Each structure stands twice: as structure tokens, then as C-alpha cells.
Amino acid sequence: MEKKEREKKEGREGKIGEEVQRERRQLVLATARSSVIELELEVGDEGKVDGQRFLVMMSNCSNQKARNRMDKSKDHVCIDFDEQAESLIGKFQTLPPLSKDCCIYQVPPKIRMLNETLYTPKMVSIGPLHHGREELKPMQEHKLRYLQQFLQRTCVSTKDFLKFIKDKETDLRNCYAETIRFGSEEFVEIILLDAVFLIEMFLRSIPEFQSLDRIFTKPGKIKDIVLDIVLLENQLPIFVLQDLFNLAKPALPKRYNGYSLSQFIRVFFEYFNICQALSINETLIDSYFSKAKHFVDLLRLCLQPPKHDVAERQPDSEAVPNVTKLHQAGVKFKVVGSKNLLDITFNKGTLDIPKLTIGNMTIHLLRNLQIYEGLHCDALPSDTNYMNDYNVILNRLLSSSKDVELLIHMGVIDNLILDSEGVSTLFGELSKDATVNHSNFYYLGLVNDLRNYCKSPCHKWKANLKQKYFNTPWASISVIAAVIILVLTFIQAVCSVLGLH
Numbered sequence: 001m002e003k004k005e006r007e008k009k010e011g012r013e014g015k016i017g018e019e020v021q022r023e024r025r026q027l028v029l030a031t032a033r034s035s036v037i038e039l040e041l042e043v044g045d046e047g048k049v050d051g052q053r054f055l056v057m058m059s060n061c062s063n064q065k066a067r068n069r070m071d072k073s074k075d076h077v078c079i080d081f082d083e084q085a086e087s088l089i090g091k092f093q094t095l096p097p098l099s100k101d102c103c104i105y106q107v108p109p110k111i112r113m114l115n116e117t118l119y120t121p122k123m124v125s126i127g128p129l130h131h132g133r134e135e136l137k138p139m140q141e142h143k144l145r146y147l148q149q150f151l152q153r154t155c156v157s158t159k160d161f162l163k164f165i166k167d168k169e170t171d172l173r174n175c176y177a178e179t180i181r182f183g184s185e186e187f188v189e190i191i192l193l194d195a196v197f198l199i200e201m202f203l204r205s206i207p208e209f210q211s212l213d214r215i216f217t218k219p220g221k222i223k224d225i226v227l228d229i230v231l232l233e234n235q236l237p238i239f240v241l242q243d244l245f246n247l248a249k250p251a252l253p254k255r256y257n258g259y260s261l262s263q264f265i266r267v268f269f270e271y272f273n274i275c276q277a278l279s280i281n282e283t284l285i286d287s288y289f290s291k292a293k294h295f296v297d298l299l300r301l302c303l304q305p306p307k308h309d310v311a312e313r314q315p316d317s318e319a320v321p322n323v324t325k326l327h328q329a330g331v332k333f334k335v336v337g338s339k340n341l342l343d344i345t346f347n348k349g350t351l352d353i354p355k356l357t358i359g360n361m362t363i364h365l366l367r368n369l370q371i372y373e374g375l376h377c378d379a380l381p382s383d384t385n386y387m388n389d390y391n392v393i394l395n396r397l398l399s400s401s402k403d404v405e406l407l408i409h410m411g412v413i414d415n416l417i418l419d420s421e422g423v424s425t426l427f428g429e430l431s432k433d434a435t436v437n438h439s440n441f442y443y444l445g446l447v448n449d450l451r452n453y454c455k456s457p458c459h460k461w462k463a464n465l466k467q468k469y470f471n472t473p474w475a476s477i478s479v480i481a482a483v484i485i486l487v488l489t490f491i492q493a494v495c496s497v498l499g500l501h
Contacts, residue, residue, distance in 0.1 A: 099174035103293040104129070104235045105375045106178055111433060118367050121228040123221065126194050128180045128187060129233045142215060143193045146200040153250035164247060165192050168240060175237045175293070177375075195236055195244050198229065202261070205268040208253045226272045227361065232368045235294035262289035277361040278303060279341040279354050296372050299365065305342040305386060308445055320396035320447050321454050323403035326351065329454040333410040342390045342442075346449045353407070358423055359416040366391065366430060374435075388434045389442040395431035398424050 106129060107119040124139040125131045151158060165172075165188045172191060173180055180187060203209050210216045215225065228234055245261040252259060266285040269275050275282050284302040292298035321329070332350045336343075339354045346352070356362070370387045377385060398404050401420035407413045408420070415423055441447075 096173070096179050101171070101174045102177040103237070103297060103376060104176050104232070105372070106233055107371055108375075111371060114429070118364055119231060119233060119371075121231055121234045123224040124197070124228050124234075126198065126229055126234040127236050128176070128182055128190050129178070131182070131190050140193075143197045145214075147193055147196045150196045150200050150248070150250065154248040156248050161192055161196075161244070161247075162188055164244070165195075165240070168243070172237060172240060191236070191240065195240055198236065198241060199245055199248075199250075199261070201225075201229075202264040202268045203250065203252075205264065205271045206253070206256060208256075222272075223360075226274070227364055230274065230295055230299070230361075230365060230368065232296050232372050235296060238289070238292050238294055238298070260286075262286045265289070274299075274361060274365075275302075277357060277359060278365055279337075279339075279356070281338075281340075296368055297376075300369055300373065300387065303340065303342055303369070303386065305340045305442070308442065319451065320393065321450055322399040323397050323406050324400070325454060326397075326450065327406060331450070331453065333407065333412055335411045342386050344393065344443065344446060346446055346453075349453065351450075353412045355412060355414060357414040357416065358418055358426070363426065370430060370434070374433075384440055384442045385435075385437070386442055389436075391427060391430040392434050392436055392441075393443045393446070395427040398427055400424055 104127065112119055121130055121136060123136070124142075125133060125136045130136060147158075166184070169184060169188060173187070182190065201215075204213055204216055215222055242261055262285060266282050269285060270282050274280075275285070278299065280299065280302045285298065288298055288301040292301055323333075327333075330349060331346075334350050334352050336352045336354050339352070341354045341356065344351070344353050366387070370391055373385050373387050398407070401424055404413060404415070404420040404423045408415055413423065418426065438444075
């Protein structure tokens with residue numbers, strides 16, 4: 001019995017030993033496979049000691065290989081860091097210097113993706129940012145023709161024009177916030193062709209220069225080109241246009257002798273209703289031309305409203321009553337045609353609003369002006385983002401289609417292309433990315449006055465009475481007749497009482 005139990009015990013131990021050996025063999029095979037070595041290990045009952053020794057040897061070997069790989073890896077990393085550091089230092093030398101003169105920007109992707117067509121030229125590229133796009137290449141032939149005809153109006157040669165642009169290349173590149181990847185020769189040619197194209201466009205706004213013109217005689221084409229030249233990404237610095245015009249001294253019809261470039265630009269802007277789209281006084285074009293950096297900047301300067309006194313209280317712009325609520329509170333709306341578009345004022349219950357024409361040009365200008373203002377104008381207490389604040393206040397006033405319809409009825413809004421809901425949505429989108437600086441919001445005083453007026457119960461009572469009972473002549477007559485009848489009835493009753501006594 002004891003012998004059988006001893007044999008069973010040894011059998012169990014043998015099985016356990018075999019399982020241990022099997023696990024060890026699997027470990028060895030796994031280690032060998034990681035080193036791309038395939039081994040077959042067979043350990044019998046007599047080879048237990050050799051198998052264990054082999055495991056120890058393989059373990060030591062694997063550890064040594066791992067240490068060698070780590071040492072090599074360390075050396076390799078050090079070499080990579082040295083090369084990478086040298087590469088980065090070399091890239092520093094290729095960085096263009098930052099310039100305080102940059103004023104032409106690309107629209108941020110998060111804004112562009114909402115409606116790319118409002119920021120991308122459809123017909124012509126002006127400047128390097130959109131040069132070379134396939135759909136704009138057909139206009140290159142027109143640019144060459146314009147240059148050819150411009151050279152016929154001047155004594156300056158093409159070579160002299162190219163040298164002139166080359167001398168200003170650094171200043172021109174500094175005007176763009178993005179690095180211009182074109183080489184010097186191509187960049188100079190782009191600037192010359194585009195600058196002359198613009199100058200010729202302005203000259204051809206007078207009838208004497210419009211004969212045999214393939215652009216001005218095509219209304220659909222010229223409208224798209226006019227929209228293209230007021231896009232933020234499609235700008236040339238004004239100084240290069242002015243200097244080229246002064247250098248060329250182009251021959252002009254007698255009645256235009258002595259005209260400056262700014263005067264031709266003013267005629268062009270009037271001819272294509274650019275100023276009318278934003279209710280800009282055309283004479284301001286000449287006044288601000290020398291200060292402007294490009295056409296978008298010129299329009300912004302012309303739109304600067306008069307300075308207001310800083311309001312004492314700083315309300316939340318969200319709390320501005322909309323047009324419907326103002327109307328219910330008795331506020332009157334008055335159209336002001338000659339004032340600055342942004343100069344909205346409130347005085348003695350009347351809200352003076354300059355007329356706003358909603359057309360294609362207006363929408364493009366409002367969007368590009370706001371983006372330019374956000375990218376270029378310093379957010380300092382002394383500088384107000386007028387376009388940003390204008391879009392915000394109109395979004396609050398026109399919170400629904402009913403508000404828009406009310407202002408259309410009052411003659412404040414002239415809606416040419418959108419429905420009432422579309423106008424409300426337009427200003428909602430414009431103010432979506434707008435930031436309200438409560439310490440410097442241009443319409444703070446206006447918001448305070450409107451809120452205080454709407455709080456008065458007396459104003460609401462009078463407005464309710466007028467809108468319900470005196471809204472038409474017939475309603476007024478009916479109310480007056482009712483009052484007269486009521487008074488006569490009262491008198492008759494009094495007389496009857498007196499008669500009885």
C-alpha cells in the first residue's frame with residue numbers, strides 16, 4: 001500500500017514537473033521568437049538539470065541583448081537630437097521678419113467654411129493670395145490687354161515699371177500677413193499686372209475710355225469683378241497704385257486733366273454703387289485716401305461714426321429691446337438718409353436710423369469689413385470695433401422677421417435680394433463670431449436710453465392707446481364719435497336729473 005501511494009505521489013510530482021517544464025519550454029520559445037530564433041527543446045526525465053541551465057543561459061543572453069539594444073538606442077536618439085536641433089536652427093534663418101505694416105489677411109478657416117463664396121474671388125485675382133487659381137486664369141488675358149493699353153497712355157516703359165515694383169518688393173511683401181511663396185520675378189509681375197489692371201478699371205469708369213472694352217460692356221462680368229475687388233483677401237496696398245499712377249502720368253481727356261487717382265476711384269465707386277451700399281458720403285473717399293492701406297480699409301475709415309461720450313452703465317447687449325418691443329413701447333422710427341450708416345441715435349422717443357439697403361454688395365462689404373476689423377484693429381480702449389458693434393446691435397434689434405418687416409414698412413430697410421427672415425438671419429450670422437467689449441461698446445448709451453424708455457408704464461399706455469384706437473383715420477373718427485356720444489349722454493342724464501328736481 002505504501003509503495004503504491006509512493007508511486008502515485010511520484011507520478012503526481014512527475015506530472016507537475018512535466019507541466020513546469022512545458023511552461024518553461026513555452027517561455028524559452030517566446031523569448032527565442034522575440035529574438036527571431038526558433039528552437040525546439042526536448043527535456044526528458046534525465047535532462048532536467050540541463051534544461052534549467054539552458055533557461056538561465058537564454059535569460060542572461062536575452063538580458064544582454066536588451067542592454068545592447070538600449071545602448072544603441074541611446075546613441076541613436078542622441079544623434080537624432082543633434083540633427084533635429086541643427087535642422088530647426090536652420091529653419092530659423094528662413095523665417096521672414098514680422099512686419100508692423102501687414103494689413104492684408106486671409107480669412108480664418110472657421111469663418112470661411114460657413115460661406116466661402118463671400119470671401120473668395122469669382123472672376124479676378126488681385127494680389128498674390130489667389131493668383132494661379134484655375135477658374136481665375138481667363139482674366140490674365142484681360143490683364144495683359146489692359147497693360148498694353150495703359151503703356152500707350154504713358155511714356156514710361158515696361159522695364160521701368162518692373163524696376164519700380166522691384167524696388168518696393170520688400171514693402172509690398174510686408175503688407176501681407178501670410179508669407180508669399182512666389183519668387184521675386186513672378187511676384188513683381190503679379191503686382192504690376194494687377195495694379196495696372198485696377199488703375200485701368202478706374203480710368204474706364206469714364207465714358208471716353210470704355211470703347212472696345214470686353215469687361216465694361218458685359219454687365220454680369222463687371223458686377224462680379226466689382227465684388228471681387230472689395231474682398232479682404234483680394235487687395236493691393238494703395239501706396240503702390242498711387243505711386244504707379246504718379247509715375248505713369250497717363251494721358252487723360254481734357255476735362256479730366258489734373259484728376260488724382262482718388263478722384264477716379266471715387267467716380268468708380270459712385271458708378272457701381274459701392275458707396276451707396278453703405279450710405280457713404282462720396283467726398284470722404286478723397287479725404288481718407290492718403291490714410292488708407294487698401295480699399296477695405298478705405299471704406300472702414302469712411303464709415304467711422306462720430307465719437308460718443310462713454311456711458312456710465314454697461315448693460316448686457318443681449319438685453320437690447322427688439323424693434324417690435326420698442327414699437328409697442330411707443331418708440332418712433334425715423335429714416336435718416338444723410339447720416340453715417342453706423343450713427344444710430346435716440347432722442348425724445350424717436351430712434352434715428354440711417355437707411356440700410358440689403359443687396360449683394362452690402363452683404364459682401366459687411367462681412368469683409370467685420371473680419372478685417374477683427375484681424376487688424378487693436379483691441380484697445382481707445383479703438384472701437386465699429387462694424388462689429390453695428391452688426392451686434394442690428395442683430396438685437398432685428399431678432400425676428402416681424403422686426404424686419406416693421407422697419408421695411410417704416411422705410412428704414414430697403415430689401416433687394418432677401419426675404420424678411422433672411423435679413424434677420426444675416427445679422428444673426430454676422431454677430432455669431434462677434435465679441436462685445438462691454439467697456440467699449442459703441443452703442444452703450446443707446447442701449448441705456450432704449451431700456452429706460454421701455455420701462456416707463458406711461459409710454460406703454462400711450463403707445464397701446466394710439467396703436468389700438470388711433471391707428472387709422474377711421475378708427476380715430478370712431479373713437480372721437482364714441483367719446484362725443486358718451487359726453488352727450490352724460491349731459492342728457494344730468495339734465496334729466498336736474499329737471500326732476
